[in-house]
Structures are given as structure tokens and as C-alpha cells.
Amino acid sequence: MRSREETLDPRDWNKFRGLAHQMLDDILTYQQTVRRRPVWRPVPKRVERKFEARLPLKGQSESEVYREFKRFILPYPLGNIHPRFWGWVMGNGTPLGSLSEMLAAGMNPNLGGGNHVANLVERQVIDWLREMLGYSEKASGLLVSGGSMANLTGLAVARNSKAGYDVREKGLSGRRRRMVLYGSAEMHSSLTRAVELLGLGRDALRCIPVDDAYRVDVDKLRTSVESDLKSGKKPICVIGTAGSTNTGSIDPLKELADVASEYNLWFHVDGAFGAFAYLPRKLRHLVKGMECADSIAFDLHKWGYLPFEVGCILVRDAEAHRSAFAMDARYLKHGTRGTAGDPVWFSDYGVQLTRGFRALKVWMALKAYGVRKLSALVQQNVEQASYLAELIRKSDDLELMAPVALNVVCFRFMKSGFDNAQLNSLNEELLVSLQESGIAVLSGTDLQGRYAMRCAITNHRSIRNDFDLLVSEIEREGNLLQEKRAIVSAGSKV
Amino acid sequence: MRSREETLDPRDWNKFRGLAHQMLDDILTYQQTVRRRPVWRPVPKRVERKFEARLPLKGQSESEVYREFKRFILPYPLGNIHPRFWGWVMGNGTPLGSLSEMLAAGMNPNLGGGNHVANLVERQVIDWLREMLGYSEKASGLLVSGGSMANLTGLAVARNSKAGYDVREKGLSGRRRRMVLYGSAEMHSSLTRAVELLGLGRDALRCIPVDDAYRVDVDKLRTSVESDLKSGKKPICVIGTAGSTNTGSIDPLKELADVASEYNLWFHVDGAFGAFAYLPRKLRHLVKGMECADSIAFDLHKWGYLPFEVGCILVRDAEAHRSAFAMDARYLKHGTRGTAGDPVWFSDYGVQLTRGFRALKVWMALKAYGVRKLSALVQQNVEQASYLAELIRKSDDLELMAPVALNVVCFRFMKSGFDNAQLNSLNEELLVSLQESGIAVLSGTDLQGRYAMRCAITNHRSIRNDFDLLVSEIEREGNLLQEKRAIVSAGSKV
Numbered sequence: 001m002r003s004r005e006e007t008l009d010p011r012d013w014n015k016f017r018g019l020a021h022q023m024l025d026d027i028l029t030y031q032q033t034v035r036r037r038p039v040w041r042p043v044p045k046r047v048e049r050k051f052e053a054r055l056p057l058k059g060q061s062e063s064e065v066y067r068e069f070k071r072f073i074l075p076y077p078l079g080n081i082h083p084r085f086w087g088w089v090m091g092n093g094t095p096l097g098s099l100s101e102m103l104a105a106g107m108n109p110n111l112g113g114g115n116h117v118a119n120l121v122e123r124q125v126i127d128w129l130r131e132m133l134g135y136s137e138k139a140s141g142l143l144v145s146g147g148s149m150a151n152l153t154g155l156a157v158a159r160n161s162k163a164g165y166d167v168r169e170k171g172l173s174g175r176r177r178r179m180v181l182y183g184s185a186e187m188h189s190s191l192t193r194a195v196e197l198l199g200l201g202r203d204a205l206r207c208i209p210v211d212d213a214y215r216v217d218v219d220k221l222r223t224s225v226e227s228d229l230k231s232g233k234k235p236i237c238v239i240g241t242a243g244s245t246n247t248g249s250i251d252p253l254k255e256l257a258d259v260a261s262e263y264n265l266w267f268h269v270d271g272a273f274g275a276f277a278y279l280p281r282k283l284r285h286l287v288k289g290m291e292c293a294d295s296i297a298f299d300l301h302k303w304g305y306l307p308f309e310v311g312c313i314l315v316r317d318a319e320a321h322r323s324a325f326a327m328d329a330r331y332l333k334h335g336t337r338g339t340a341g342d343p344v345w346f347s348d349y350g351v352q353l354t355r356g357f358r359a360l361k362v363w364m365a366l367k368a369y370g371v372r373k374l375s376a377l378v379q380q381n382v383e384q385a386s387y388l389a390e391l392i393r394k395s396d397d398l399e400l401m402a403p404v405a406l407n408v409v410c411f412r413f414m415k416s417g418f419d420n421a422q423l424n425s426l427n428e429e430l431l432v433s434l435q436e437s438g439i440a441v442l443s444g445t446d447l448q449g450r451y452a453m454r455c456a457i458t459n460h461r462s463i464r465n466d467f468d469l470l471v472s473e474i475e476r477e478g479n480l481l482q483e484k485r486a487i488v489s490a491g492s493k494v
Numbered sequence: 495m496r497s498r499e500e501t502l503d504p505r506d507w508n509k510f511r512g513l514a515h516q517m518l519d520d521i522l523t524y525q526q527t528v529r530r531r532p533v534w535r536p537v538p539k540r541v542e543r544k545f546e547a548r549l550p551l552k553g554q555s556e557s558e559v560y561r562e563f564k565r566f567i568l569p570y571p572l573g574n575i576h577p578r579f580w581g582w583v584m585g586n587g588t589p590l591g592s593l594s595e596m597l598a599a600g601m602n603p604n605l606g607g608g609n610h611v612a613n614l615v616e617r618q619v620i621d622w623l624r625e626m627l628g629y630s631e632k633a634s635g636l637l638v639s640g641g642s643m644a645n646l647t648g649l650a651v652a653r654n655s656k657a658g659y660d661v662r663e664k665g666l667s668g669r670r671r672r673m674v675l676y677g678s679a680e681m682h683s684s685l686t687r688a689v690e691l692l693g694l695g696r697d698a699l700r701c702i703p704v705d706d707a708y709r710v711d712v713d714k715l716r717t718s719v720e721s722d723l724k725s726g727k728k729p730i731c732v733i734g735t736a737g738s739t740n741t742g743s744i745d746p747l748k749e750l751a752d753v754a755s756e757y758n759l760w761f762h763v764d765g766a767f768g769a770f771a772y773l774p775r776k777l778r779h780l781v782k783g784m785e786c787a788d789s790i791a792f793d794l795h796k797w798g799y800l801p802f803e804v805g806c807i808l809v810r811d812a813e814a815h816r817s818a819f820a821m822d823a824r825y826l827k828h829g830t831r832g833t834a835g836d837p838v839w840f841s842d843y844g845v846q847l848t849r850g851f852r853a854l855k856v857w858m859a860l861k862a863y864g865v866r867k868l869s870a871l872v873q874q875n876v877e878q879a880s881y882l883a884e885l886i887r888k889s890d891d892l893e894l895m896a897p898v899a900l901n902v903v904c905f906r907f908m909k910s911g912f913d914n915a916q917l918n919s920l921n922e923e924l925l926v927s928l929q930e931s932g933i934a935v936l937s938g939t940d941l942q943g944r945y946a947m948r949c950a951i952t953n954h955r956s957i958r959n960d961f962d963l964l965v966s967e968i969e970r971e972g973n974l975l976q977e978k979r980a981i982v983s984a985g986s987k988v
Contacts, residue, residue, distance in 0.1 A: 006870050008588045008863060008954045013526050016589065017519070023593055024518050025511070027600035027932045032507050040833050044610050051614040055622040055910040056944055062590055066735035069597065069858070076611035078603040079833065087833060088825065090848070093602035094502045095510065096556055099517055102596035103563065105801035105855075106521035108587035109572040117537050117570035120545040130548040145639055146848045156691060171695020172666035173673065189823035197650055197845065199693020201665020245825050248738055301848065305502055307599035308850035329683035331582065331739050331948065338926035339534050339573065339581060341934050351691065353684055354640045354795065356582070361599075364563070369502060370553035376500050432832035441833050445825040454825065459559035 038438025040079035047072050079441050080485050082462035087443040089273050091458055093307035098369055100361035113345025113354040122359035129312055130373055133197050133278050134291050140318035142349045143358050146311040147272035148190035150297030153313045153350050155194045157324040158266035162236035172199045180228050182206045183239035184216035186246055188270055191239055213403045214249035220320050225263055237266040243274020246445050248408030250274055254289030269293040273458055276303040279375035300362055303458045310358045322348050381407045381457040387464055393472045397478055401452045410452040413478035424451035430478050440470050515756055525589050525848045532932025534573035541566050559756050577955035581937040583767050585952055587801035590862055593724035593857035605849040607839025616853035623806055627772050627864055629784050634812035636843045637667045637852050638804035641766035642684035642789030647807040647844050651686045651818040652760035656730035666693045674722050676700045677733035678710035680740055681765055684731055707897050719757055733762040736781050740939050742902030747783030756815020763787040767952055770797040773869035794856055797872060797952045816842050828985050859923045875901045875951040881958060891972055904946040907972035918945035924972050934964050
């Protein structure tokens, strides 16, 4: 006698369908009404404890699981879908994006390779992204989880292309001429991580000082390359930052391209969000020279506003890209007919062999919005940054702490009579108060020993009024905190 | 005068909501009725051409975009959601999984770190997965895109822990003692890729021969380690395969653990799908010794049946894990209060800084099914593999080509009088015919020079009848092809 076969499909499709429509309604309403809620609130202890339960042996009904989701998960988001979230650099996501994810997971193709339409969608998306950024038509590309993977992929190709021998086979041990790379002191930590992972060693990544506008000092870069050459090192790559995390500064990319070409270095651009400055005609000049890059890394889930995760790496020399990753496994034979029948396999261009259908959300977004609307939104965010900078300049209590090159505004609450250490601690507390109030989320950073609040605007939901509110709340709360401290300080002196 | 502010939110939420419910209904029906459709069909040329259009400047309405999706994308899947897809090793995904993805993207948190509930969900999921696989309670873990990233992460920790100096800082160049690693000739290509990426060089990865059951030969492993030690190499890691891609074979993990412990090597287990053999009590002995591993890599989107992408890496020594990746960037200060207020940041445990909410689909699945149901399904797939093997043994036309250790069945169509080359070509054609018929998708591989059809069963929708149909169709089609060839061959002799 055979037992009934199990499956993970719903026992009762109609009932499941009802629940699914409820989920959909809830999540749309959640997005539609986000402005009415606090940006962020801490997870209460009693909720925290809900996530300490042991591994479930027996299942619950899907509707019970969903009830728990609604009660304990949905109310405690990070907040980045909110119009007044400007912390770190994150996109909001879009309602269409969440539906794309549902459709993608419903079809659930594996974009490692093969003859099926999802691969064509990704290929088209790569074509579009290349065109969107004015990059070489012959470049290869790959959608990845985000900027960290994009940078790792780009630097892997750089290492393997410039080593002068078969690094994949021989590795780096025993080589006496050490490969070295160059970036600015403001480059992103993921580049350091990539260099470490690739076995090149953090020591081999030169952090070249920046000018007052936080752009790499090209003269100092040249000096560093020359000095490495003299001491027998092997310079292989220069990294340009388009949109630094701290201040949004953009390196002089054309000049970097010239240095790269002069010394035969790979030129990698980390344009995680800044690459999008290419979109609006008014801003395009800021990233002049990006088109000369050997590889460009950027995110779609930051200034492309799409839900996590999706980033992209483009590589000018498609063959260099492929030969850094292509494998030849017996069970991965690429055919000409049948399901495996497609000459180009994405799994030959990056770390992942199994790859999900992240291309779909990009495809739907680019078709539904068109590049013009994306461009208008990027422009809008940059204007909002200028607007905020203007409010800060006009304020008696606030001080702008770095030039606003793009969409990042660094500033602090300022009171005369406070020394730098006091200001640092006051602003750090102010940032947290603001977050806890639920009014806005900014993040903090350190600019030459001074604590700065950082407002990074990659938000399609923000409107100008949001920045008015931000400034007035910071002024109000800053003065409150400052008075409180003055009282405490006066008290302690008694 | 200020222009109206743009957003990517729907202009008309009610209309959008209507479209969204349509999408949901369609994708549920798509999953519900999958059995009625062919497993796979090639993408027609006219559809291919649809994906050659240039970058859209102006947007279309969301409903138009969706119409194109429905017409040109939805009908041409890879096929792995179908009950008779057994190609390579892929899960089906589940209806609940696609909804989890929608909810995750709707909330759109970034699980790099910080105080928000999604991080607690991932932490709980990691706890559960550890418990599910009988692994150390103190181990750290991270959800990643899949097995390739999990293997890369595990080997990165191995390299950094065993090098004996600060690899992150110093890199590998100039070191005379080359680090070497060991795995079987049947290990997965992603391990080779990881070793290459880490700068260790493919040369440093010893591919130890396997026995007749495709399990690593432990004596030969020992000899290889000894020989490397004698010649001044630095053995750092032994890799055990739990579930080889070709045949599903499982290395003698306990013996490997002993070798690792004897020579002070890191013991990494690649259990991409095979780790799940731990679930059913009846199969648990197969992966005895996995609990001794220093790191275990496995996928949830294979034998966990979840939609792409989700895999996991577990590391016994949490501090070794953290110190292989943790960064100290100014803009990533981990606070004690506010949005950044959480001591443990997932971004300190892997390559990605920005991390999506893939934890949600795992959480919902484990709660809704419970580990018992997952276990029953794994057991069911293994029994289906035995059942298929039995059908093959009974068939006059088919030949089993490797022992069936788990859920992978390698076999071929066999006719006396055909030499090996003829059989290879016949079976290769048979595999494609079967795919093109839409009846089943298997993939092919090479076993010691003989072409094998590979049936890898990680499918929660398959029932026994599907395997009956597979065998009868292969017999029918194989005989047809063979007769056709005989006629052609006879004709050519005239």
C-alpha cells in the first residue's frame, strides 16, 4: 500500500488564494500609507522574544503564519521605504517592484544559463543599462546582488587581466612583484573587502588623499604609482569613486582614466549610486570620463529605487570578463539544442552559478517608467539636496560640513561656546533622538574628526516639505538637547 | 513656480491595486496548473526578437508592461517548477515562497544590520537551520545567494584562519609556503571558482580520486597531504562533499573529519543539497560526521524547495567567521541606540553589505511546513530515486550507471551492438528529444567517458506516476531514435 504523496502546494488552493489576496491588499496599503507612520521605531523587547522560539517540528496553517508576520514583523521595518528616510544610501523600493518579485519567484527560473526567456530579459536589461550610462555597446554585464559583489567582480577581472600570468591556475603565492591598486581615501569599504578576499591584501590598496571637496588628488595618485614602480611593485588598477558614501563627491574620472591609460592600469569605477548622475543632462558632466572605465559597478536598489537586491557590473572587454570566471564542468555542458541550448551562460561571468530572476524587476521598471522619469527623479533628489543645503546655510543653528556635490548633505547642529568634542557628542545624540522620534532617519559619519549627520537622498517619495520639517525638527530638538546639557553642566559646576 | 514632484508610486492606487490582484491570480493559477503544461519549450525566434528593443525613454502603463510579461515571458520558463523537471539540481519554489518574496520586497529592509525586526527573523532562521542540521549551537551563520557564495564564504574563513598570519592585510604574494586544499574529483565547480577567486590558485586544490561509489578515497587523501607536507606546502583545508552533483554520492565525512583533525586542517562540507539527508532519521547516517565540520554550505533553494535565491553558510567558530569579514567604516558605525543600534551586523559575516530579506521566505516556510514535512519530502524524493532505479533495472532498454546513494539517478538507453561512442551520441540526442517533447527535463553528464542522463530529484511536485511516464517515454523514444539510426546506417552501407 502506498501512502499519499506529500507536496508543499496548498491543500486548498481556493482558501490559499483568499489569503494571498489579503496579503497583497495589506502590503499595498502598507506602501500607500507609509507617510502616516513613523519612519522607524525600535523593536520592543516583547517582540524580540517572539523570535527566540525553537525550530518548528509541526507546521502551522499559512494564515496563522501570516498573522504572526502582520503582528510582529510588518510594524518594525528599517524604514527605508518612508519619504523621510535618508540614512546610509538605500532606495525605497516600489509597489511594482514588489509585484515583480512575486512574479519572478512564481516563475522561479534559474538564470545561470540555458534556453529560456528569463535570460533574454536579463540580456536586454544589460543592454539597456549600458545604453542608459552611455557605456560601450560591446561591454558585457551581469546583474548581481549589489555594489559589493559588483566591485568584487570588477576587481577580480582586473586582477586576472593585469597579472600577466594565469592567476586562476597559479594563485598569488610565491610571486615577488606585488600587485597594487589605487583609490581615494573616501572609497567604499566594499573595495577593501574585495581586495582582501582576492588575496591581494589590504596593504596593496593605496588610499590616496582627497582635496577639500573629497575628490581624489590626482597628483598624489601619480606620485604613488611612480613610487610603487620604483620599488618594484606592479600597479594594476585605479579605482574611481562616482558618489562617495560620506559626501557624494565624485572623483575627476577623466583624469583618472588618463592616469590609467598612461600606466596601463585597469580603470574601475565604483558608481554605486553616483553612476546615475549620468542620467539627467544637467548632471552628466559630473561623471565625465566614466565611459572610459574598464568596468563600472553600480546599484539598481539605491538610486534606481528598486527593492533589494540588485546591482550590476559592466565590463568593457567581454572576453576578459568571461575568462575571469568561465568554468568547464561536466554537468554544465552548454548545448545548442534543448534546455541547455544557449551559447552564452551568465554563470560564466560571475561568482553565482544559480541566479534568480532579479532582471524582471529592472525590466518592468525601465519599461513602466522609462529612463526619462528615472532621470527626472535623480534630478529631483539632487535639487532636494541643494534645497536642504540652502536651508542649512540660512539656519542659525546648523552648519554645512562638506560641499554638496550631488545628493548627500553632511551637516551638524552648531552652538558657539561648544568645543568640537561637545559638538560631536551633542550631534550624535541628536541623530538618535531624531530617529527615535520617528520623524526622520539620517545616519552619521566622521569628517576629519568632526561628527556629521548625513542625509543621503535616494528617495522617490521625498517632497520638499519633508526637508522643511527635517530642519525645523533638528533645530527644535538640538536646542532642547543643548539646553538640557547646559543645565546639567551648570549643575555639575555647583 | 515649482513643478509637481515626481514619484514612482502609482498615480491611481485603486487601478494599480486591480492590476496587482490580476497578477496575483495569474501567477497562482500558473503554479496550480503547471502539470497541464509542457515542462519546457524553446523560446521561438519571434519572441526572442521582442527582447531586442532599445532602452525605453518614455514609460508605458503598468498594465501594458504586464500584458507583455504575460504574453512573452510567462510562457517560456526554464521549467523547474514542473513536477517532471529533474535537470541539474534545482528546487521548484512554492506558492507561499512567491508571496513571501512580495512581502519581503514590500517591506524592503536592508539586513546589513541595525535595529529592525528583519534581522531578528534572519537570526532565528539561522538558529533553526543549525538545529535542523544538528550543528553546533555556537556556530554563526549567514544567508547568502546560494551554494557558490556559501562555499566562497566558508573557504575565505578557512584561508584566513589557517594562514598563520594576517592574510586580509598582507595578501598572498611573496609567501613561499603555498596553501593547499583537498576535495574529491567529484566536488562542485564552485569550489574551484572560490579557490581561484581567493587567490589560492586552482593548482592548490587537490582533486583526490574517488572509489566506485564516487566517494573520495581517504587513503589517497592522506597520501596527498603527506606528500604536500614533505614538499613544503601548507595544507589548510579538506572539503567534504555531501551530495555530489554528478551522482549524489556522499563522502565519508567522519573519516574526513578525522583527517582534518589529525593534520589541523579546516573541514568544510559542501552540502548544497546533500546536507538535507540529515533530516529524515532513516537517512541521517549518510551524513554522519557533518556535525564535525568547521563550516557547512548548503542551499535552501534546492532541497529546501524555496524559490531562488537562498543558501546558507554555517561556521563553527563564530569569531573566525566575523574576523574574516568585519569592516570598520566610518559611515557604518554600529550604535547602541537608534536605527543603527544593534551589536551584531550581518554585513560583518560575508561579502554583501546591503542584504535583502531572503530570510522571510525561509521563516514562513519553516513555520508553515515544520521540519517534519520537509523531512518527509526529502525522504519521498529519495524513495522516488530508488523507485526510478528499480524501473531502470527492470527495463531491457535502460542501464543504471552509478549507485543511487541519495536522490540522483544516472542512467542511459542501451542497445547491444552499439559501441560506447554510438551510445553517447544516441543518449545525448535522446535527452534533447525528451526535453523538446515537453514531457520531462533531465540533464546530462559524463561518467568516466560514458554519457549519462541525470535525474536529480529535488521536486516537491513529483509523484511516482511521473517516473513511470519518464521510463516509458525514454524507452519509446530511445527505440525510435535507435531504429532511425539503424536505417540511416543501413542506407549508408548500400
